[in-house]
Amino acid sequence: MVKNRKYLFLSVFLCGMTVLAVEFTASRMLQTVYGTSNIVWANVIGLTLLFLTMGYFIGGWLADRYPRPLLFYGLITAAGFSSIFFLLLTSLILRTTTLTLTQFNAGAIIGSFAGVFMAIAVPVTLLGCISPFAIRLGVPDVEHAGRISGRIYAISTWGSLLGTYLPVLWIIPVAGSRITAVIFGAVLLVVGLIGIWQEAESVRPKAAAAVACLLLIPFVVAWTPGGIKQTPGQVFETESPYNYIEVIKNRSCYYLFLNEGAAIHSFYCDDGSLPPQTSVYRTLTIAPLFAHPEDFQNHPVQNVAIVGLGAGTIAKLMTRVYGEMRFDGIELDPKIVDVGRKYFDMNEPELNVHVGDGRYKLNKLAGGYDVVVIDAYKPPYIPWHLTTVEYFEEVKSKLNESGSIAINVYRPGRDRRLVNAMVATLMRVFPSIYTIDARGDNTIIVATVKPTRHENVQQNFDALVTDDTEIIPSAMEVFHAGLKPLEPSDVIFTDQVAPVEPLIDSMVLRQLRL
Structure with missing residues (x-):
């Protein structure tokens, strides 16, 4: 049993929020290369459901075999670490190989599948472990199993609702997709570390979790700065709630590209050409x-x-x-x-x-x-x-x-x-x-x-x-x-x-x- 059940429920809420935030952040990173076609979204949604399913099985197995709160909060910490690491790594690869990827035949199918897999496989699988594990820790006896499990899934879904709107409508347009990944990953790291400090009896697991978080700092510092794309002639780029927007200048002409840059959406030439x-x-x-x-x-x-x-x-x-x-x-x-x-x-x-x-x-x-x-x-x-x-x-x-x-x-x-x-x-x-x-x-x-x-x-x-x-x-x-x-x-x-x-x-x- 956990020492603080209210904190357990809060952890479930924030994990539910982060699942959707990771999904939308990954999709936004991918749309700069592969666009927002149904094929790309099918890969994002399909793989998210696949990894959640895997997480449910693994989480249930771990909860029965090792029903320890320390492991539960360790999983949350690992999910936070992996969400930051793998989302930033995906962004780095997309940013540095954009021109190669856009010329890759069948890229919208195979490329987006590989990108989604890299970005969310580990964090979403770990986050899928949380709900069954939380039920195992939160149920005091069989008589309360239905009520507690229902409450946990409701809380997780409430968190997912927030994770649907918060990154898309506010954080990504204001801070960008990479900072969004860091924000939501950091939330999980804090939740996991606090949980470990509450449950651990010795200093060793506390120190190990803290050191693991510190190891992430160089990657954040190295991979977070810089533009989203490195397109020759780029004079402006930004992310909105609807699009990745890029302006390219070639000689006297400006060109507007959106998302994967498959088409010119507007142009203007200073000399009228x-x-x-x-x-x-x-x-x-x-x-x-x-x-x-x-x-x-x-x-x-x-x-x-x-x-x-x-x-x-x-x-x-x-x-x-x-x-x-x-x-x-x-x-x-x-x-x-x-x-x-x-x-x-x-x-x-x-x-x-x-x-x-x-x-x-x-x-x-x-x-x-x-x-x-x-x-x-x-x-x-x-x-x-x-x-x-x-x-x-x-x-x-x-x-x-x-x-x-x-x-x-x-x-x-x-x-x-x-x-x-x-x-x-x-x-x-x-x-x-x-x-x-x-x-x-x-x-x-x-x-x-x-x-x-x-x-x-x-x-x-x-x-x-x-x-x-x-x-x-x-x-x-x-x-x-x-x-x-x-x-x-x-x-x-x-x-x-x-x-x-x-x-x-x-x-x-x-x-x-x-």
Whole structure:
């Protein structure tokens, strides 16, 4: 029996908190290289459950064989030590080998599996030992077994609830993932050391635990400082509740990368140049040209909504092509907005920034848009609630009678399953749909409120009065080369059933097998 049952319950609470904190900290470290795809999260969640299961078996066996409070608190101390050591080691490896890992074939599956295994195998297994061991120490007799075990699992779950929100919403964005690992590991070290000092009869176990903690200090000092990535040309990086954010400068241009850095999410060049890898953004600017020629001439583009504003690239390009206009830009991550204003000159007086979810915020706006641009996905995933019939009906209600919608959609190579499903879904709402393959793994889908023809694009381009001589001409080249016939699939995305993630998962796996 333990000397202090209340302290036993407190230990269980803090261990439950740390299990989830370790899981989320490991996932945040991995997303800088492998992103936040379902495959990566499956590895994180699956291995966490596996190691907890192992811990439950081991903890139950140890508790029956060696029901000693000193061993219990020794396990907590070891969990704290290992969580700091292995999370920092994982971060160090990811930081120093980022470029190699991102070029490794099948990295999102095999690489993230190895990273998760390294980061959490030991600490999560040790933490899994705590609850069964605590039940063994906390139950005075069989008559109280149900009540005490229920209380211990409830306390552990309460701790896990705190461990779910605290690191994600506060500690990681403020202090970073490595400091988060040190904080939660240190909590376990303190809990374990206090428990050992309470239960130990001799000085030897107390001294051994203290020395073990001191041995961790050099690793913390050596591995905690420094940036998250060591990308050439990096001028800024940070972590938010939603993303790892990185700004890279190459010559006169700034590029915004998120998480694993698989795609450019915004760009800005001091000299106004257009880098060759920005075909997607240029192609999105031709959405107004799909209108009827008379509508295009009589109703110039004046009001645009952008779902997935990023650092404001689309607004800048459309202003260069069509002149001054009003924008409502919706961006989920407030830190991206701050980065846009600091590095990407996102300070246009007619750009109204709305921070929040793309669907919720758009429904709150007045509407009357000439164009709604949707570019709100983390490659390769599109948020499923921005792909459904019901959502597109909501978007249509915000467009004027000659308006259009332009969407950036993932298309790896010749695999058009997501594109075709999006086309089939949009056909339930809009009369005319067009697909344009941009350079890279992207297809731009344009849909119009009125029935239109693709010939309208060239007619409106010929009549367009603009000072731009670079954006629209290059976008027109992509349009003529990339316009594809429609091949709607049998899959229709709705709010009730939208298998977006499984479809993209299968596309990613097929691409990795090629």
